[in-house]
Structure formats: C-alpha cells, structure tokens
Amino acid sequence: MSVLRVEDLVKRYGKKTALRGITCEFTTGINAFLGPNGAGKTTIMNCISGVIPKTGGGVFLDGVDVFKMGKDYRRKLGYQFQSQPFYPGYTAHDFLELFGLLKGIQKEYIDSEIKRVLELVNLSENLNDKIRSFSGGMKQRLAIAQTIMGSPDILIFDEPSAGLDPFEREQFKRIMMELKDRCIIIISTHIVSDIDTICDRLVVLNKGSVIANDCPDKLCRKIEGLIWSIPRDELSMIPLKEVYFEDTNAKTVSETKPTPNAVLQTPTLNDLYFCGQLRQDIFAGGETA
Amino acid sequence: MxxxxxxxxxxxxxxVILTAGLLCAALVFMCASFNSSYGKADDYKKILSGFSTAKEGYEFSKGKSSMISDTGNEIYAKADKYINSHNNGGVPGVLPNSMVDELLEARSASYENSKQIYTIMSKQLYSQAKSCELISERVEGYSRNIRRGVKDEYSLKTAELMTDDYTEVLHNEESSDTVYDTRAADNFTDFLSSEIISYIGIFMLTFSVFSSELQSRRFASIRISAYGAKKYAAARSFTGLLQAAVFFTVFCFALVLSVLISSGSSILSMPVQYLKGFELSHLSLSFGGFILYVYAIKLIHLLALAAASMLISLISGKVIVSAFGSGMIFALCIAAGRLEGAAGQILSCDIIGMSNDINVIDLGGSPIRVIYIFTAAMIAFTLISFLMIILLSKRRRCYA
Known part of the structure; x- marks a missing residue:
C-alpha cells in the first residue's frame, strides 16, 4: 500500500503565507481536504502535484522525495484542476488523445482508453463534439475523464463537483468508489456532500493550517455532545455569527445547552466543517492520527 | 514521435487557412504590380522578339526612347514659345491647328505607350547588354591591382576572390545569347526584397504559441504530465518552425509560378546578371538557381525569426506582451530595410542587396562574404533559440 506523505509543507507568495507547515499522510483510498475558500486547499494540491514550487517542507511517496522522482512521479499522477483549461477547437477525442499521449499511453491503447473514460463520465455520445459546444458540467466531466485516463496511482481532484448536477455528483462518487481500492485519491472541496459518504480520511484546513486530520468517524466523535439544533423562535438568544444553517435547521456549537429548547444533534461532516471554522480550539493539536 | x-x-x-489568405493578398498585389502602367504586353513582346542580341535591343530602345522624349519636349517647347511670343496684353495666343495636332499626338495614349515601352525596354536590356562589359572592366581592375602587387594582403585576397567569382560569371554569360523579357523577373526580385507579407504570416503563426498556453494555464496541465514540458515544448516549437517553412514555401512557389506564367520557363536559365540592378553581381547562377538561393536564405532567416518569436512567447507568458515583443522584432526587420549599407541589409535580410554588392568582411585577415556569415548566424540563432525553449519550458512557471 503506497503512502503519500506531506511533511511540514510551506508556501509563501511574497509576504503572504498560504501554507503554514502542513503535515499529513495519504494512503490508498479517498482522502479529502475540507475548508473554506482561501484555506489553502488548491495551493496544497498544486504543491503536491508540482504545478507550483513549494517554499519549504517536502512531499514523499513511499519515502522518496517526489520532486526528485521527476517523470516517474508524473507518470503516477492524474490531476484535475479547479478550472481545467481546454483547447476550444478540439473535440473531446482530440483533447483526450493529446493528454493520453502526454501521459505516455501507447498509441494502440489510446482509443480504447478514451472510450472507457468517456463512458464512465457519460460523455460517450460527445466523442467527436467540439469542446466549445460543451456546457460547464460537460467540461467538468471531460476534465475528470482526462484525470483518470491511464489509471494513475495518485488522483488529485480540485473541486471536482463544481458545475455538476446532483446525478453527476453521485456518478462521480461512484467512480471514486470504484477506484479507491487501487489509488490514492485526494479531493479538495468546500462542499461537504461531495465526500460525506465516501471519504476515508479528512483533513480540515483553515487559513493555511491543518485544523483536524483523521478519519471522519473519529473526528465526528470528537464533536459529539457539542452540536445543537436551535428552534427558530430562540435564535435571537445567541449571537448570529455562532449559528449556521443546515437544511431547515439552525445549529450552533456549544459545550452546554445554549437555549432552553435546543436539541442535541448527532454530528455530521457538515457540522465538522463548521466546527472547523467557528471553534478551532476543539481540534487544538491539529493532526490526531 | x-x-x-x-x-x-x-x-x-x-x-493552411492563413497561408491561403495571405497568399491571395500577395498574388493580388503582385499581379497588380506586374500589370502596372506599361504599354501593351503584346506590343512589348513583339518589339523585343525582333532583336537578335540584347545589345542591339538596348541601343535601339535607348535611342528610340530618347527620340520620343526629345520630340515631345520639342513640341511642348515650340508651343510654349509660340504662346509667349503671341501674348497680347496678358491674353495668351491661340495655337495654329498644326501645332494643336502635334500636341495632341504627343499626349496621345499610343505616344505614351511607345515612350513607356522603349523606356522600360532600355532599362531592362541594359543589364543584358552591358553586364559582360562591366564585369570585364571590373575583373581587369582587380587583375591590375594584383599585377601591381598591392601590399595590403586583405585587399589582395578580396581582389582574388572577386576575380575568381567574376571569371566564372563571364564564362556563363558568354554562353547565353538569348534576349530575355525580364519584366516579371525584375518585379519578382523587387517584390521579394521589400515584401512584408511573409513577416506578417510568420508572426501570426508563432507569436502566441506558448503565451496562449501559459496564459490559459494549459501549460500547467502539460508540465505535470508524464511527458512533461520539455518534450511538448520541443514538439510545439518544431511544429512552429514547420508551419513557418510550409507557409513560406507555398508563398514563394506561388510567386515563382506567377513569374513563369508571365515570362515562360526559359527565364529560369537566364544568367542572374540580366536582372535589373544585378549587372555586377558575383553570383554564378541562373535565375532559376537564384530563386532557390534566395528561397533557402530567406527561409533560414524566417525560421530564425519564428524561433525568436516562440522564445519570446514562452518567456513573456502573456499573449499581449508576446505580440508586442515579437512584433517589435519583425518591425525592426522591416524598418531596417530603409537603412543604407551592410547593417540595413543584414537586419532586414536583404538578400538581393547582400548578394549584389561586394559585401565582404575581414575575418582573420580573409575576406568572407557577409551573406555566408549572415546565414551561419541565422542557423546558429535558430538552434540556440530552439534549445532555450526546451530548457526554459521546464522551469517556466505559469500558475500563481
């Protein structure tokens, strides 16, 4: 089982520090970065994949510095950008053929591989359509297809569900579930529902630092007894900035019962996300496993 | 692969699309200049075919052109004199009918056509008639210097170099006694020495090769692929050079074809010294060989410009900046065409000019033709730019 380890990763842009010594480990399965916009999710993905140079720290695959591995590391990598750039004049086939060649897939296998990945993302009928005619969701699916082409060992998805409708999001989850047993999958998102039922390991980020790092169940157990649902007529009793809304419920994080009719809730990943933003002290110590 | x-x-x-578009523009321009304002092509060819030697044709057309011009001037002078001498208190005199008829004759289209035909013909046939004589005089001059034992070794070597080249030229010219219609060929060399369409085409094909990839962040995806940036950059820049070569080859082919349609294929065997302004050229080439010579050197120059443009595109990383940077290089080449001397010829790749003068420089005491140094420099520059593109592509960051 391969292990991808990020050790004390630092990234600075001039005076601004985007990553403040991130340490975490990923194994075969689905690993997720969760955090708000500006937390550093895309930056860390870019550093792991080599798109941007790191300022400090290292990334190691089975103990070997990935930036010394060069082509060997890149062969194992599939990366889907937050907004994947395309060649508008290309067809879906052309685009995947180009990236198939860039990934080093043998010419004789490329066509079959293209058909396979397009079928997985429900774009088989659009094989010879120009990308400029694709909707946003179709482009996102094409980007996912490009990422999984060639069956890389490490798959990195940056906000993969942006632009996907609910059915397509579920389809994406199904694809991840199929691949999880043989790949290290890293997904970054601020949409909890992307990963809530499939994630094996979760890293919660905020302002360039790791707030929590463990499997979702353990992290949820950490916040058991802290999540309360507040009736609408009692909302005025607590500061609004401490309230978040999930479906039709208003919730808050508190060690004690915050309002007379507040109801204790079983924590979900969504609650975990908001805990990470509202009450970082709960996870003081960062990495827990 | x-x-x-x-x-x-x-x-x-x-x-293909760009080539077709610019080619149409070039051909329209060239055809317009081929047909520009000289008499009737059939009359011209008919008169020309009546001469058995270029010398005969030159002498005749020169004399005829002078005579027509002088006659016209005489008629105008006579009319002016008459008007002035018959001035009646500020009212100009009325010309008699005979003088009016003469004036109308002098201003008629056929009169102008004849004048134009013989003027152009004399200019055209000058090279064919006089080239041998002029070159022989020059060879004699160099031989005299050698016999006198000129002390300056460099001058001596230059004289020897020119003598050898000219001797070969004379040998070729002596075996040619056809009278050629060089109008299309003259226009071809005029056009090629000043045309900017090939610069425009190469610029449009290459200025955004890498800058568009970097600006759109496609390059980031390519950099982290197994193949990586280097191989992609090599493939892309090779393709850019190939595009430039294809464009220019098609362009040149079409121009040559238009010359052949106008003058026939016999023009290809004409000594290059018969072109207007080439009387003293040292090149021992036929016009056909000269076309290949110009094509090869101009292609090398354009490939160097294409490589430079792509390198700027990689370094700049933004389409607007690369357009400006690459545009400056091409604009410099065009503007340099207006400069006098070797510097202007080299910067603008004025092959016609570089091939038509002595144009040698002292390299370690030996005279070396500027055109050879220019060509070697362009080849070296292209290779270095290509290598720099490959090396820099690995380092080029494109993601904030």
Whole structure:
C-alpha cells in the first residue's frame, strides 16, 4: 500500500503565507481536504502535484522525495484542476488523445482508453463534439475523464463537483468508489456532500493550517455532545455569527445547552466543517492520527 | 514521435487557412504590380522578339526612347514659345491647328505607350547588354591591382576572390545569347526584397504559441504530465518552425509560378546578371538557381525569426506582451530595410542587396562574404533559440 506523505509543507507568495507547515499522510483510498475558500486547499494540491514550487517542507511517496522522482512521479499522477483549461477547437477525442499521449499511453491503447473514460463520465455520445459546444458540467466531466485516463496511482481532484448536477455528483462518487481500492485519491472541496459518504480520511484546513486530520468517524466523535439544533423562535438568544444553517435547521456549537429548547444533534461532516471554522480550539493539536 | 505527429496535424489547419489568405493578398498585389502602367504586353513582346542580341535591343530602345522624349519636349517647347511670343496684353495666343495636332499626338495614349515601352525596354536590356562589359572592366581592375602587387594582403585576397567569382560569371554569360523579357523577373526580385507579407504570416503563426498556453494555464496541465514540458515544448516549437517553412514555401512557389506564367520557363536559365540592378553581381547562377538561393536564405532567416518569436512567447507568458515583443522584432526587420549599407541589409535580410554588392568582411585577415556569415548566424540563432525553449519550458512557471 503506497503512502503519500506531506511533511511540514510551506508556501509563501511574497509576504503572504498560504501554507503554514502542513503535515499529513495519504494512503490508498479517498482522502479529502475540507475548508473554506482561501484555506489553502488548491495551493496544497498544486504543491503536491508540482504545478507550483513549494517554499519549504517536502512531499514523499513511499519515502522518496517526489520532486526528485521527476517523470516517474508524473507518470503516477492524474490531476484535475479547479478550472481545467481546454483547447476550444478540439473535440473531446482530440483533447483526450493529446493528454493520453502526454501521459505516455501507447498509441494502440489510446482509443480504447478514451472510450472507457468517456463512458464512465457519460460523455460517450460527445466523442467527436467540439469542446466549445460543451456546457460547464460537460467540461467538468471531460476534465475528470482526462484525470483518470491511464489509471494513475495518485488522483488529485480540485473541486471536482463544481458545475455538476446532483446525478453527476453521485456518478462521480461512484467512480471514486470504484477506484479507491487501487489509488490514492485526494479531493479538495468546500462542499461537504461531495465526500460525506465516501471519504476515508479528512483533513480540515483553515487559513493555511491543518485544523483536524483523521478519519471522519473519529473526528465526528470528537464533536459529539457539542452540536445543537436551535428552534427558530430562540435564535435571537445567541449571537448570529455562532449559528449556521443546515437544511431547515439552525445549529450552533456549544459545550452546554445554549437555549432552553435546543436539541442535541448527532454530528455530521457538515457540522465538522463548521466546527472547523467557528471553534478551532476543539481540534487544538491539529493532526490526531 | 506520436506526440509530434498529433501536434503537427492539429497545427496544419490554421497554417493552411492563413497561408491561403495571405497568399491571395500577395498574388493580388503582385499581379497588380506586374500589370502596372506599361504599354501593351503584346506590343512589348513583339518589339523585343525582333532583336537578335540584347545589345542591339538596348541601343535601339535607348535611342528610340530618347527620340520620343526629345520630340515631345520639342513640341511642348515650340508651343510654349509660340504662346509667349503671341501674348497680347496678358491674353495668351491661340495655337495654329498644326501645332494643336502635334500636341495632341504627343499626349496621345499610343505616344505614351511607345515612350513607356522603349523606356522600360532600355532599362531592362541594359543589364543584358552591358553586364559582360562591366564585369570585364571590373575583373581587369582587380587583375591590375594584383599585377601591381598591392601590399595590403586583405585587399589582395578580396581582389582574388572577386576575380575568381567574376571569371566564372563571364564564362556563363558568354554562353547565353538569348534576349530575355525580364519584366516579371525584375518585379519578382523587387517584390521579394521589400515584401512584408511573409513577416506578417510568420508572426501570426508563432507569436502566441506558448503565451496562449501559459496564459490559459494549459501549460500547467502539460508540465505535470508524464511527458512533461520539455518534450511538448520541443514538439510545439518544431511544429512552429514547420508551419513557418510550409507557409513560406507555398508563398514563394506561388510567386515563382506567377513569374513563369508571365515570362515562360526559359527565364529560369537566364544568367542572374540580366536582372535589373544585378549587372555586377558575383553570383554564378541562373535565375532559376537564384530563386532557390534566395528561397533557402530567406527561409533560414524566417525560421530564425519564428524561433525568436516562440522564445519570446514562452518567456513573456502573456499573449499581449508576446505580440508586442515579437512584433517589435519583425518591425525592426522591416524598418531596417530603409537603412543604407551592410547593417540595413543584414537586419532586414536583404538578400538581393547582400548578394549584389561586394559585401565582404575581414575575418582573420580573409575576406568572407557577409551573406555566408549572415546565414551561419541565422542557423546558429535558430538552434540556440530552439534549445532555450526546451530548457526554459521546464522551469517556466505559469500558475500563481
């Protein structure tokens, strides 16, 4: 089982520090970065994949510095950008053929591989359509297809569900579930529902630092007894900035019962996300496993 | 190789479209200049075919052109004199009918046509008639210097170099006794020495090759692929050079074809010294060989410019900046055409000018033709730019 380890990763842009010594480990399965916009999710993905140079720290695959591995590391990598750039004049086939060649897939296998990945993302009928005619969701699916082409060992998805409708999001989850047993999958998102039922390991980020790092169940157990649902007529009793809304419920994080009719809730990943933003002290110590 | 093939295939479509578009513009321009304002082509050819030697034709057309011009001037002078001498208190005199008839004759289209035909003919046939004589005089001059034992070794070597070249030229010229219609060929060399369409085409094909990839962040995806940036950059820049070569080859072919349609294929065997302004050229080439010579050197120059443009595109990373940077290089080449001397010829790749003068420089005490140094420099520059593109592509960051 391969292990991808990020050790004390630092990234600075001039005076601004985007990553403040991130340490975490990923194994075969689905690993997720969760955090708000500006937390550093895309930056860390870019550093792991080599798109941007790191300022400090290292990334190691089975103990070997990935930036010394060069082509060997890149062969194992599939990366889907937050907004994947395309060649508008290309067809879906052309685009995947180009990236198939860039990934080093043998010419004789490329066509079959293209058909396979397009079928997985429900774009088989659009094989010879120009990308400029694709909707946003179709482009996102094409980007996912490009990422999984060639069956890389490490798959990195940056906000993969942006632009996907609910059915397509579920389809994406199904694809991840199929691949999880043989790949290290890293997904970054601020949409909890992307990963809530499939994630094996979760890293919660905020302002360039790791707030929590463990499997979702353990992290949820950490916040058991802290999540309360507040009736609408009692909302005025607590500061609004401490309230978040999930479906039709208003919730808050508190060690004690915050309002007379507040109801204790079983924590979900969504609650975990908001805990990470509202009450970082709960996870003081960062990495827990 | 498969990546190369794929990229070449995808790049050829815009090349074909651009080539076709600019070619139409060039051909329209060239045809217009071929047909520009000289008499009737049939009359011209008929008169020309009546001469058995170029010398005969030159002497006749020169004399005829002078005579027509002098006659016209005489008629105008006579009319002016008459008007002035018959001035009646500020009212100009009325010309008699005979003088009016003469004036109308002098201003008629056929009179102008004849004048034009013989003027152009005399200019055209000058090179054919006089080239041998002029070169012989020059060879005699160099031989005299050598016999006198000129002390300056460099001058001596230059004289020897020119003597050898000219002796070979004379040998070729002596075996040619056809009278050639060089109007189309003269226009071809005029056009090629000042045309900017090939610069425009190469610029449009290459200025955004890498800057568009970097600006759109496609390059980031390519950099982290197994093949990586280096091989992609090599493939892409090779394709850029190929696009430039295809464009210029098609362009040149069409120009040559238009010359052949106008003058026939016999023009290809004409000594290059018979072209207007080439009387003293040292090149021992036929016009056909000269076309290949110009094509090869101009192609090397354009490939160097294409490589520079792509390198700027990689370094700049933004389409607007690369357009400006590459545009400056091409604009410099065009503007340099207006400069006098070797510097202007080299910067603008004025092959016609570089080939038509002595144009040698002292390299370690030996005279070396500027055109050879220019060509070697362009080849070296292209290779260095190509290598720099490959090396820099690995380091080029494109993501904030």
């Amino acid at each position: 498969k990546l190369f093939t794929f990229i070449i295939k995808k790049a050829m479509k815009p090349t």
